[in-house]
Amino acid sequence: MIMKNMINKYKIGLLIVPVIVMLFSCTEKLEIKPKQSIDAEMALSTPENIKTTLVGAYLQASSSSIFGSTFNEYSELYASTGDLRFMGTYQQPREFINKEASTTNSYVASSWIQAYQLINTCNTLLQDDVLSILDAGDAETVKGEALFLRGWTIFEMTRFFGLPYEPGQANSQPGIPIVLTPTLDVSDAVPVARNTVAECYTRATEDLIMARDLLPGENDIYATSFAASAVLARLYLQMGNYNAAATEANKVIQNGTFSLASTPLKAFNNTENSTEDIFAIQKNATSETSWLAVMYASLSGAGRGDYEIQQVFLDRFSPSDLRGMYQSNTESGYTIDQITMMYYKGVGTILNDGGINTAKWGNYYRNISLIRLAEMYLIRAEANFENPGADIGPNSPTQDINLIRGRANAPLFAGPVTRTQIRDERYFELCWEGHRLHDLKRWKMNIGSDAYDAGNLILPIPFREMEVNDLLVQNEWYTSGK
């Protein structure tokens, strides 16, 4: 009996010992690898992963916080003096249309953050030891695309956060910080100061020139040599460098394979790039909701209808001009596919209906055209007009303008076109695409009672950023009210 108890006791004891020994040796159980992510080294170690990371850069660029929407909204809202009204409730757009942004405006902070995330991705890809993993041809393309995205981002951000570029001046007013090295470790995340507007334009120009020279003429939906030329044309126009602007625009028109869509509206809401698209954000059903459509559209399943176009603007178009036509017979349940005219009576259920909405941004999940061929004609026309005698390209300004008008079924000009006609045409063709504010500043035209270079017409350095970075200097209007 006693013996049996002893055995029982030991049996249990023998069970306990291995249990404890086993459990003391399971330290490797703490070694858990993530399953839906990979670490940085792996991401940048193979040609395939590097190219895939570049695709990620395009996704970053497509964000509603930058190219996807707010770059457009800032421009159109700040430029508006009654052609577009904000009907919504969000405080952020109201501040822009009132031309009184606050430093805590969350759109502005998001733009700043997203722009630099994109720039950091570009900088990561532009490292020599990353590019060296690729074969020579791929290395050129990847480098060209990264430079394209970085240069373009610096250019757009400088236009919003810095006072206007003044041709022939020193342009020592602050632009944005130029960051050219990647952040790989927390120790790289150091404060940086703003560069001057001149430095920003120089950097953007150099990036885009390199991109233009490195990139091929065709590159699926990604950046091409022509896309880089097109952005350069835009940039040179902003700088008042008409010769270079016309040259780059002409290059795109003459050497590219682009052609105008059959009607103005066909250039928008496409599931694949149209023949007119030089560069477009790609969208499909699985993409982030297009914020442009959220704000501009008022349709079934799309849009709050917050940005309403006013009749006074439509009245400026010739009656036959497709770009000013209004579809009033819309009904609830209509999507963009039932919209046949450039403007329509809103039928959205979210917020505002019954107003006039543009059809340019009518679906959450269709491509967003960022650079269209039409803009190149308009740049060439304006640049040639402002730079008489250079006559870059085969067409006169009048011919270029009439090409655009002809497509829109607007009466052609007998010519020669005037400066006002060129500028109006630019507005009619490119309205609600994010050009207006920059054009007005370029033309040194007042916006309401604000002079083109008024301090309240540029964005504040986000409050968040000022707090975390002592080297940043706030734009003056936001500290002095002047």
Next chain:
Amino acid sequence: MVISCIMVFSAFGQQKTITGVITDKSDGLPVIGAIVIVQGTSVGTATDMNGRYTISAEPGKTIVYRYIGMKTQERVVGTDAVIDIQFELDDVGLDEVIVVGYGSAIKRELTGAITKVETKGIAEIPTASFESAIQGKTSGVFIEQASGKLGETVKMRIRGSSSVSANNQPLYVVDGVPITTENLSNSSNQPTSPLADLAMTDVESIQILKDASAAAIYGSRASNGVVIIQTKRGKSGATKFDVQYTTGISEPSRLVEWLNADQYLELFNESMDNVSVDGLVWDWLPKEDIWEIYVGETWDDGYDTDWQKEAFQKGSLNRINVSASGGSENTRYYTGVSYDDTKGILRGNNMNKMSARLNLDQKATEKLSFGVQMNVIRTEMERVENDNAFATPLQLVAQSPLTPVYDPETGELNTNTIYYNGLISLRDGINNQTSFRSLANLNASYNILKDLAFKSEFGTDIYDLREKNFWGRETIGAGPAGEAQNRSVRVINYNWENYLTYIKSFGIHHLNLVGGMSYQQSDMTGSDIQAKGFPTDDFTNIANAAEATSFSSWENTTTYLSYFARASYKINEKYFFTLSGRVDGSSRFGVDNRFGFFPAASAGWIITEENFMAGVKNVLSYLKLRASYGITGNSGIPDYAHLALYTGVNYAGRTGLEVVQLQSSELGWENTAQLDVGLDFGFFNNRLTGEFDYYQKTTTDLLLYRTLPSTSGFTGVWSNVGELENKGIEFSLHSNNFTGKFVWTTDFNMAFNKNTIIDINGPEITPNAINYVIEGQPIGVFNIVKYAGVDPDNGDALYFVEEGSDETTNNFNLASRQVVGSPNPDFSGGFNNYFEYAGFDFNVLISFVYGNKVYNGGGVYQSANGDWFDNQTIDQMNRWQNPGDITDVPQARLGDGNGTKVSSRYLYDGSYLRFRNLNLGYTLPGKLTSRINMSSVRVYIGVQNLYTITNYKGWDPEVNYTGTGRSTQNTNIIQGYDFYTAPQARTYTLGINLSF
């Protein structure tokens, strides 16, 4: 061998040998290990496996019999050689059993700060989650419900927030298993609480470990305190059945008063006039046109709609619990089923819960016993959209009273409202969440030697959550053909613990040693798919959708490997010492910082046991001093936070990689060192008892999501930087005012906590530009522009230019932010009174919170002096109209933003005193119940949240909306933020409890 210890301490002199058996009066079973000592000597022993003891004592001496959970008894040695003792349960006294980590202790012997929560009657409280049921009952435990929506996460802060970015909720341990408690439902809606699954009738006891000494045995996750829940166990004896049925109705506890049609017309006509030029509003259109555009064609049809009413429904509650418990000498069981069907106060917000439990304990041999606790639960919730969505019911209040609910032409819900009519979502939408949960715990203990036991516990918590959303084609944004979402998450959490317990008495010396290890693994998998394009609204399954719009899946694993030990030593029932330590390893940290060591030490001294206190003992019957110091940890951050991560992304069908996280290879534990000094006391033979504690908690190496300059490409990174502190005092009193036929007891508790951010090694942190983390301030302070009222000359809203200056400006941008209040209360507490007479009992619980502020994020729309067409709170009628008017509501100017920026204008005092629970019960006399073969029959009526005294202008000062897509950091910092957040329900209940 067994008797050797007695030999050591056997004394000399006129000794008499006394033997006896100690049994439990309730079941007659022998009590093993009861302490038997001769008072005033060092002679002592313990009962053996049969409850038998033998001790030598001089005649005339007193023998003291003690056992945890039982009333201590004393006998004077006389002529009898046999003294048998029957122990009786001691529920509330100092000998009450407190479950601590890996064991239990008697309250009087505790050296740490542990509160056992009164659970009596909590099953009668009509709240969805047990945390709400114990609100106001324990000092130093601040509990706050986020809103009146059902099943939402309840905030519990034990002695303040100990972290900025990592988790601040306590660790919950149910029957020895740390359970899954974090929200797992879609982050586009408010968080839900997996704790709501626990059936309150199954809960036997709730212990809250507050200081480091108590909690450090849980090491790495104990910085926020530990809540230990034990479920009910059977007792030997005949089967006892308990049936409880509760039914009730509920309504919003408070409402807000809005403008009626006339007031609305008056205010907005004036608002338009004030921005008109030559009769044109904004120099654009006449007023009538603006009315028509914004409010719709019905604006002048004479409607006067009370939209607030439309947001609510008549709530109800039906709850039934049936349990059976009993057992034989070797087998004991408790089994219970419960069903709970609650209809919330918000339209479309309902919940029902089914739970079944079986707890079984088996004594297999003298040495081996094992047990199993199993619980399966299914919870179904019909939810409403998050507070910041047009479709959420309470946003209906924004609608104009001039628009009807139903379209007069079609009879259907009106679609011509200023904002989307959220009732359409309730009609055409589905928002369901179903969770299935199974908790199973298997444990075995083996007494290797008389004093040495080995215990192994294996527990699992399998939590499966399914969410189904459908938005019909007429709902907001879901045209033209409807959208749907299916989301599922499964967490398999298992925990294996093995430990040895050694308990030994050497006369007056008593030693209790625990040592062992624990391994926990939590595997989460989930998937989420969204699709659109349905043939009709009758099809709501994704199988019928035309195309997928989003798809996602995830898999995460967290592991913990820990070793722990604790030594408790007491001398002569007077001096108590505890040392504990735990080494924890977590998969959440890098290789070099994976393990952390969390030690604690504490001591207690019952001063009244000293001879020199004998003189005052008739007044001061009990006085104990305790002190503890220790270190606990926090690892409540996301998995893989230390790695540089790239994640796969989808660029319109093209695969991409995107960097999502910056490397932080040094990342390690967050440490909290806590000092606690406490005093437990009892007066007048313990008629009045109480506890007082002072504590100081310092958290260093904060797991901080540190803000980075975003020019780096990153907005933040997880780092161990910074420091914060909580210090405070808390006390509780329990008084038996009357005992006997008329019983009156009073409980009062109150706690003061001061939270201070000492260092965050960087800029201020804010998730919403309202609540901030600022050095020198408590977490989450409101750092906003200070409102200075209205310029009497022109009706402009004025703001203070800067802190400490009287200078004001009407230009918001020129006013700088300043700290204008804190969402953390200065103190909070509860006050409970219980009366009993002739079978009637009455309980009233009041809880209070003082000194915190609440910011109404919806204020810029709701109380904006007619800035936009949202209906306004009634106080906006007091707007500035003429020069000289003195008011704090600026002139009404449509769309002008006069005073509608984020400022202290919308900051309110959030203090409140709430009649949390009133309950009147009647227990039938025993004579009567036995006649109908019942052992007990009790009927009761109750009311929850009867009345709230507060200056808060919104629905409910007990509020917090943390936003969507939230991170832990945001949840920690955003406090006291109201955004169309639903008030809590006032619930009237009627119930009956039967036992037989």
